[in-house]
Amino acid sequence: xxxxxxxxxxxxxxxxxxxxxxxxxxxxxxxxxxxxxxxxxxxxxxxxxxxxxxxxxxxxxxxxxxxxxxxxxxxxxxxxxxxxxxxxxxxxxxxxxxxxxxxxxxxxxxxxxxxxxxxxxxxxxxxxxxxxxxxxxxxxxxxxxxxxxxxxxxxxxxxxxxxxxxxxxxxxxxxxxxxxxxxxxxxxxxxxxxxxxxxxxxxxxxxxxxxxxxxxxxxxxxxxxxxxxxxxxxxxxxxxxxxxxxxxxxxxxxxxxxxxxxxxxxxxxxxxxxx
Amino acid sequence: xxxxxxxxxxxxxxxxxxxxxxxxxxxxxxxxxxxxxxxxxxxxxxxxxxxxxxxxxxxxxxxxxxxxxxxxxxxxxxxxxxxxxxxxxxxxxxxxxxxxxxxxxxxxxxxxxxxxxxxxxxxxxxxxxxxxxxxxxxxxxxxxxxxxxxxxxxxxxxxxxxxxxxxxxxxxxxxxxxxxxxxxxxxxxxxxxxxxxxxxxxxxxxxxxxxxxxxxxxxxxxxxxxxxxxxxxxxxxxxxxxxxxxxxxxxxxxxxxxxxxxxxxxxxxxxxxxxxxxxxxxxxxxxxxxxxxxxxxxxxxxxxxxxxxxxxxxxxxxxxxxxxxxxxxxxxxxxxxxxxxxxxxxxxxxx
Numbered sequence: 146x147x148x149x150x151x152x153x154x155x156x157x158x159x160x161x162x163x164x165x166x167x168x169x170x171x172x173x174x175x176x177x178x179x180x181x182x183x184x185x186x187x188x189x190x191x192x193x194x195x196x197x198x199x200x201x202x203x204x205x206x207x208x209x210x211x212x213x214x215x216x217x218x219x220x221x222x223x224x225x226x227x228x229x230x231x232x233x234x235x236x237x238x239x240x241x242x243x244x245x246x247x248x249x250x251x252x253x254x255x256x257x258x259x260x261x262x263x264x265x266x267x268x269x270x271x272x273x274x275x276x277x278x279x280x281x282x283x284x285x286x287x288x289x290x291x292x293x294x295x296x297x298x299x300x301x302x303x304x305x306x307x308x309x310x311x312x313x314x315x316x317x318x319x320x321x322x323x324x325x326x327x328x329x330x331x332x333x334x335x336x337x338x339x340x341x342x343x344x345x346x347x348x349x350x351x352x353x354x355x356x357x358x359x360x361x362x363x364x365x366x367x368x369x370x371x372x373x374x375x376x377x378x379x380x381x382x383x384x385x386x387x388x389x390x391x392x393x394x395x396x397x398x399x400x401x402x403x404x405x406x407x408x409x410x411x412x413x414x415x416x417x418x419x420x
Numbered sequence: 421x422x423x424x425x426x427x428x429x430x431x432x433x434x435x436x437x438x439x440x441x442x443x444x445x446x447x448x449x450x451x452x453x454x455x456x457x458x459x460x461x462x463x464x465x466x467x468x469x470x471x472x473x474x475x476x477x478x479x480x481x482x483x484x485x486x487x488x489x490x491x492x493x494x495x496x497x498x499x500x501x502x503x504x505x506x507x508x509x510x511x512x513x514x515x516x517x518x519x520x521x522x523x524x525x526x527x528x529x530x531x532x533x534x535x536x537x538x539x540x541x542x543x544x545x546x547x548x549x550x551x552x553x554x555x556x557x558x559x560x561x562x563x564x565x566x567x568x569x570x571x572x573x574x575x576x577x578x579x580x581x582x583x584x585x586x587x588x589x590x591x592x593x594x595x596x597x598x599x600x601x602x603x604x605x606x607x608x609x610x611x612x613x614x615x616x617x618x619x620x621x622x623x624x625x626x627x628x629x630x631x632x633x634x635x636x637x638x639x640x641x642x643x644x645x646x647x648x649x650x651x652x653x654x655x656x657x658x659x660x661x662x663x664x665x666x667x668x669x670x671x672x673x674x675x676x677x678x679x680x681x682x683x684x685x686x687x688x689x690x691x692x693x694x695x696x697x698x699x700x701x702x703x704x705x706x707x708x709x710x711x712x713x714x715x716x717x718x719x720x721x722x723x724x725x726x727x728x729x730x731x732x733x734x735x736x737x738x739x740x741x742x743x744x745x746x747x748x749x750x751x752x753x754x755x756x757x758x759x760x761x762x763x764x765x766x767x768x769x770x771x
Contacts, residue, residue: 317503317505319501319503319505320505320507322470322472322492322499322501322505323499323501323505323507323566324507324518325471325472325491325492325493326470326471326492326493326495326497326498326499326567327493327518327519327522327566327570328493328494328496328519328522328523328570329493329518329522330493333522337518338507341509342507342508342509344509418509
């Protein structure tokens with residue numbers, strides 16, 4: 146097959162991508178530079194509005210901070226889990242993998258509402274804690290940042306587990322043995338050999354958790370209530386509550402810029418650990 | 421470097437005994453090959469010496485001290501794996517200095533020793549490269565340098581040449597031998613390649629089913645195999661097994677399963693159950709006398725030809741040198757074969 150024919154096969158994909166992704170994005174981009182009064186023209190007032198109000202800037206900061214916390218917690222949960230799966234479990238590995246992947250296949254709303262029922266006052270968690278005597282009285286965890294973070298970690302940590310697992314699985318076990326034979330303690334072997342070699346997996350994991358967290362709005366809205374306001378929920382409000390599409394579009398592009406910048410930064414970090 | 425003794429070493433996986441009560445002594449500075457088919461327990465033995473596996477019973481001594489309770493990182497061993505196991509994220513130099521850093525050697529000293537080790541294996545120019553930029557043979561050398569630089573009590577090599585192609589492997593064998601002679605470190609070398617074991621070792625330990633079949637110099641193992649297994653595993657061999665019917669004038673008649681055969685051999689007693697082993701290259705064609713037979717098959721391989729000679733009750737394999745004047749053996753030729761009676765290696769009671 147010559148190159149032209151080979152390229153021809155990609156046309157359906159390119160067309161689909163253009164119609165359903167690029168074209169809507171262009172409309173959004175166009176909208177974000179429009180005035181709300183309906184006159185056609187070019188204005189950057191939507192962007193100026195965002196950057197001139199401290200509320201929005203604070204919100205941006207909070208979104209980034211939340212995403213960082215979710216990423217860090219995911220990493221702390223995922224690394225040991227991935228390590229045990231890759232290096233310690235044998236037959237059980239697949240079962241554990243399925244258990245971890247299940248959140249993927251669960252409808253997002255079902256998953257989030259399950260957390261709502263679990264965390265709410267008078268809910269399952271509260272009655273467990275009360276009956277064991279750890280807590281006395283209402284739990285008051287729903288509609289806080291903690292609830293949002295719990296929801297987001299649950300939604301995204303499987304990505305992290307899988308990328309780290311794959312990096313560790315690929316790693317030759319004799320590297321660990323050789324390190325020990327050369328006199329390294331288990332701790333040194335981890336910090337000098339295992340962790341650096343698994344770094345590409347960690348980096349992709351960070352990317353796959355941090356980036357979608359920036360734009361999340363379902364978990365913050367449902368589990369966070371008024372305390373869950375982040376950029377994602379503001380955009381949603383602009384589109385569905387306030388009908389400020391132009392301003393909403395502008396915020397969406399600011400979010401997109403944040404996503405691109407953080408992806409570039411993370412992958413630059415990854416280059417350093419290129420093996 | 422030190423003397424290594426394995427005493428009654430046993431390792432079981434569940435009900436499966438992988439290493440069965442083996443005893444072995446490696447003198448200071450000797451290269452000991454552990455040779456055997458896959459699954460014979462040779463790698464497990466090596467891994468027990470290294471400390472990666474815990475023996476179920478028995479002890480390991482380095483220079484008289486037992487190391488059974490020492491964790492791997494306190495044993496002072498150098499190990500080279502089949503996959504080389506170079507740290508992919510470190511340069512050659514960093515790989516080699518890793519063991520010295522763990523020993524808290526001063527950085528200036530590390531530099532000197534690393535350079536020495538790299539020049540020992542002729543890899544000085546590659547110090548700044550990453551492992552993936554090296555060929556298999558080069559990675560092998562770096563792995564060796566990394567194991568040697570820490571001045572280990574014992575060097576353990578796990579099938580470390582088998583990933584190389586044949587030509588490179590033969591070169592590395594010679595080179596490895598030279599390097600190890602220079603360093604004088606006691607070395608255990610696990611392999612399933614008998615030729616490699618022959619070329620490299622001072623002592624060969626032949627293992628089968630978790631037991632040591634025979635332990636000796638390459639010469640002993642080849643010329644005086646102690647068991648059928650050893651004879652069959654190292655090189656080719658003819659086996660004559662059965663009850664002795666008569667023994668006179670250095671000719672022994674044996675009643676084998678397939679019939680009687682009279683072969684040149686020594687020291688047989690009537691009615692003894694016996695196994696004689698004869699190497700094919702000890703056998704020659706003679707114009708008369710000896711054993712009469714017909715050539716059934718000839719495999720020509722340049723310097724030698726391998727002939728299967730049907731001698732009635734048994735087919736005997738002979739290796740014939742293809743010298744200038746030597747007449748070429750042909751299929752269907754009627755021949756007489758003979759060998760020196762002292763070349764028949766006697767094993768009592770068969771296996």
